[in-house]
Amino acid sequence: MRLLHTMLRVSDLEKSLSFYTNVLGMKLLRRKDYPEGKFTLAFIGYGDESDNTVLELTHNWDTNSYDLGNAYGHIAIEVEDVYAACDSIKAKGGEVVREAGPMKHGSSILAFVKDPDGYMIELLSPSRKD
Ligand SMILES: C[C@@H](O)C(=O)SC[C@H](NC(=O)CC[C@H](N)C(=O)O)C(=O)NCC(=O)O
Numbered sequence: 001m002r003l004l005h006t007m008l009r010v011s012d013l014e015k016s017l018s019f020y021t022n023v024l025g026m027k028l029l030r031r032k033d034y035p036e037g038k039f040t041l042a043f044i045g046y047g048d049e050s051d052n053t054v055l056e057l058t059h060n061w062d063t064n065s066y067d068l069g070n071a072y073g074h075i076a077i078e079v080e081d082v083y084a085a086c087d088s089i090k091a092k093g094g095e096v097v098r099e100a101g102p103m104k105h106g107s108s109i110l111a112f113v114k115d116p117d118g119y120m121i122e123l124l125s126p127s128r129k130d
Pocket residue numbers: 007009037039041056058060
C-alpha cells in the first residue's frame with residue numbers, strides 16, 4: 001500500500017492552481033470535469049502519481065466557500081532552505097503566516113504558508129529533526 005493523495009475542497013480552482021503551480025512550484029498532473037456531479041478534480045504535485053503522493057483539488061461548481069473547522073492541521077512540503085523558500089513565496093505573492101525559524105519546543109526550522117482557501121502548508125527542510 002502507499003499514500004496516493006490528500007483531497008482538498010477549493011472555492012476557486014484557477015486561483016488554487018495558480019498558487020500551487022506558480023507560487024509553490026507544483027505541476028498540474030491531470031484535470032477532469034464531472035458535469036453530472038457539477039465538480040472538477042485537479043491532481044497536482046511534484047511528480048507523477050506513480051511515484052509521488054499528490055494533492056487532489058476538488059472544485060464543486062456551486063460552492064464558493066468552505067468552513068475549514070478547527071481539526072485540519074496542514075500538509076507539509078520539503079524545501080532545501082526554509083528561509084529562502086519563504087522569501088521566494090512572498091516575492092511571488094504567497095502569504096507566509098509563520099516566518100521561518102526553529103519549531104516551538106523543538107529544533108526543526110519550519111514556516112507556514114496559507115493557500116487561497118486558508119489551508120495551512122508547512123515548509124520543512126531535509127535536515128529537520130522533529
Ligand atoms: C478520483 C478519486 O480520487 C476521488 O476522490 S473522486 C470521489 C468522489 N468525489 C466527489 O464526488 C467530489 C465532489 C463532491 N461533491 C465532494 O465535494 O466530495 C466521491 O466522493 N464520490 C462518492 C461516491 O460514493 O462515489
